[in-house]
Amino acid sequence: MNKIEHLGIAVADAEKAKKIFDKLLNKSSYKAEKVEFEGVSTHFYELGPNKLELLEATGPDSPIAKFLAKNREGFHHVAIAVDNIFSEMGRLKKEGFVFINDKPKEGADNKLIAFIHPKSVNGMLVELCQDKI
């Protein structure tokens, strides 16, 4: 576990949210990426060694649409950078953590990612991410 790589922020309208975050952070998002099979459209801001990831639903079946049906806009997940996602998943599974995806998958920003179920982490959604080599 290296550092907080990014915080995921669920937004209903990315264009509207970007105007607010541009002003808040006094910079523009440096990257936009749609991850179609995940149902998310992402916008990244750099903030020191960490990032903010704005997450907008691409359709009604998106996990973000489902999240926003139950929760207000805002904090969605914390992503922790790891050197080796396979060994970290193995270690955490032995500790009893349950993963939403059993194997690492391709995420935005050139990463391999895996989500730990919030039930395992006191209600918080945690993403592990490793840079793809």
Ligand code: CO
């Ligand atoms: Co993320």
